Amino acid sequence: MNQYVIHGGHPLFGEITVSGAKNAAVAIIPAALLVDGVCRIENVPQISDVTLFFSILEELGAKVRVLNRHAVELDCRSIHSTKPSYELARRIRASYYLVGALLGRFGEATVAMPGGCNFGVRPIDLHVKGFRAMGAEVTEGGFIEAVAKDGRLKGANIYMDQVSVGATMNVMMAAVLADGVTTIDNAAKEPHIVDLANFLNSMGADIKGAGTDSIKIRGVEKLTGGTYCIIPDQIEAGTYMAAVAATGGQLLIKNVIPKHMECISSKLQEMGVSIEEHDDALLVRRSEPLQRTNVKTLPYPGFPTDMQPQITVVLALAEGTSIVTEGVWDNRFKYVGELKRLGAQIQVDGRVAVVEGVGRLEGAPIQACDLRAGAALVIAGLAAHGTTTLGSVQYIERGYEDMVGKLRAVGADIEMVDLPEPEKQEQTVS
Numbered sequence: 236m237n238q239y240v241i242h243g244g245h246p247l248f249g250e251i252t253v254s255g256a257k258n259a260a261v262a263i264i265p266a267a268l269l270v271d272g273v274c275r276i277e278n279v280p281q282i283s284d285v286t287l288f289f290s291i292l293e294e295l296g297a298k299v300r301v302l303n304r305h306a307v308e309l310d311c312r313s314i315h316s317t318k319p320s321y322e323l324a325r326r327i328r329a330s331y332y333l334v335g336a337l338l339g340r341f342g343e344a345t346v347a348m349p350g351g352c353n354f355g356v357r358p359i360d361l362h363v364k365g366f367r368a369m370g371a372e373v374t375e376g377g378f379i380e381a382v383a384k385d386g387r388l389k390g391a392n393i394y395m396d397q398v399s400v401g402a403t404m405n406v407m408m409a410a411v412l413a414d415g416v417t418t419i420d421n422a423a424k425e426p427h428i429v430d431l432a433n434f435l436n437s438m439g440a441d442i443k444g445a446g447t448d449s450i451k452i453r454g455v456e457k458l459t460g461g462t463y464c465i466i467p468d469q470i471e472a473g474t475y476m477a478a479v480a481a482t483g484g485q486l487l488i489k490n491v492i493p494k495h496m497e498c499i500s501s502k503l504q505e506m507g508v509s510i511e512e513h514d515d516a517l518l519v520r521r522s523e524p525l526q527r528t529n530v531k532t533l534p535y536p537g538f539p540t541d542m543q544p545q546i547t548v549v550l551a552l553a554e555g556t557s558i559v560t561e562g563v564w565d566n567r568f569k570y571v572g573e574l575k576r577l578g579a580q581i582q583v584d585g586r587v588a589v590v591e592g593v594g595r596l597e598g599a600p601i602q603a604c605d606l607r608a609g610a611a612l613v614i615a616g617l618a619a620h621g622t623t624t625l626g627s628v629q630y631i632e633r634g635y636e637d638m639v640g641k642l643r644a645v646g647a648d649i650e651m652v653d654l655p656e657p658e659k660q661e662q663t664v665s
C-alpha cells in the first residue's frame with residue numbers, strides 16, 4: 236500500500252499553485268448531467284474523486300473528453316440510464332449529487348447510498364425533504380430511489396432545518412429544470428455553492444441569491460451547454476497556509492480568491508503568522524513562535540470544518556492552551572490519537588479538543604483516517620523532527636492534487652513509497 240515517508244523539521248520556502256476546488260468539482264461534474272449540450276469545464280483538479288465521476292458519467296452514456304490535465308468536455312446529450320453502478324457510486328459521499336441531477340433532468344434516479352469519510356452520522360434527510368417538496372417520491376435503503384410524480388419536478392419553497400452544503404447544492408440542481416420557482420431558505424453559503432450556481436447559470440439556468448441564505452431558482456426548459464472555469468480550492472490553499480505556519484518559512488500561495496480565505500487568514504494571524512494579500516495570491520510567513528488561540532468551526536463565512544484538523548496541528552505547536560470546537564460534525568477528532576503518537580498533548584471530549592501546545596513533535600508511524608485528517612497528519616510530519624511514515628494516503632489523493640509534488644517543490648523532504656501496510660494499529664482517542 237502507498238505510504239508517505241516524511242523527514243520533518245525543515246521550514247518551507249517557495250511557491251505553491253492551488254488547484255480547482257474539490258467540493259465545487261464534485262458537484263459541477265454530476266451537474267453536467269442536467270445539460271442537453273456540451274460543457275467545457277476548466278481548472279478541474281486532478282484528484283481521484285473527479286476521475287471516479289468521469290467513469291460514472293461515461294457509464295450512464297455521457298461522452299467524456301479529457302482535453303488536458305485540468306480541462307474536460309462533458310457531452311450528456313445521450314444519457315441512457317438513471318442508475319449509476321452501486322460499486323462506483325457508493326465509494327464517495329458526493330455521489331448523492333447524481334440524484335439531484337438525474338431527477339432534475341429525467342424525473343427519476345436510483346443511486347447507491349453515499350460512502351465517504353466517517354466522522355459521525357452523515358444523514359441525507361434534508362436532501363430527501365427537498366426532493367419530496369418538489370413532488371418526488373423518495374425511498375431510502377441501500378439505494379436512494381426518487382421519481383417525480385408527474386415526470387417533472389415542481390417548484391417549491393424549502394426551508395433547511397440546518398445549514399447543509401450538500402442539500403443546498405442537490406436541491407439547486409433538482410430545481411433548475413423544474414416547472415416553476417423554487418426557493419431554498421437557510422441555504423449554505425460556501426464558495427462552492429456560488430460556483431455551482433454560476434456554472435448552472437452559464438449553461439442557461441436562472442438562479443439568484445447563491446452565497447446568501449436565500450436562493451431562488453426559476454425552472455427553465457433546458458440547459459444548452461457552455462464553458463466554465465472552477466474556482467480555486469479554499470481548503471487546499473488553507474492546508475498549505477497551515478503547513479508553513481507549522482514548519483516556519485515562507486510560501487507564496489498562488490491562484491486563490493483572498494475573500495474566500497479571510498476566515499482562515501484571520502485565525503492564523505491571531506497565532507502570529509504574517510499574511511500579505513495580493514490580487515490572487517497570499518504571501519504567508521512564520522518566523523516567530525506560534526501563539527495559542529481558540530477555534531470554533533462553523534458554516535461559511537465561519538472557520539471551515541474542513542480546516543479543523545489542519546489548524547489543530549498548528550495549535551499543537553503553539554505556546555499555551557487552545558480550545559478547538561467542532562461546530563458541524565459529531566465526531567471529527569478521530570485523528571487526534573494518531574497526532575498523539577507524534578507527541579501532541581490533546582484531550583478530546585465529544586466536539587471539543589483542549590490542545591496543550593508542545594515545543595516540538597517527534598516523527599513516528601501513523602495512519603490517515605480521512606481526507607482532511609490525512610492532510611493534517613502530513614503537516615504534523617513536516618513539522619516533527621525525525622521520520623514519519625503515513626499510511627492510508629489514498630484518502631489524501633481523493634482531494635489533493637499532487638500534494639507530494641507540490642510540497643517537494645518548496646523544500647519538504649517527503650516521498651511516496653509502496654511499503655507493506657503496518658499491522659492495523661488501534662486508533663485511540665482519549
Ligand code: EPZ
Nearest residue numbers: 258329357358359360361362399400401402541563564607
Ligand atoms: C460537504 O459535506 C463537504 N463534502 C464536506 O467536506 C464538508 O465538511 C461539509 O460540506 C461542511 O462544509 C462535499 O462537499 C463533498 P453538510 P456535506 O450537508 O454536504 C448535517 C471534505 O473534507 N446534515 O453541509 O455532507 C450533517 O450531519 C468534506 O472535503 C443533516 O443533518 O455536509 C452535518 O452535521 C468532508 N441532514 C451538517 O448537516 C442532511 O440531509 C453539515 O453537513 C445533510 C446534512
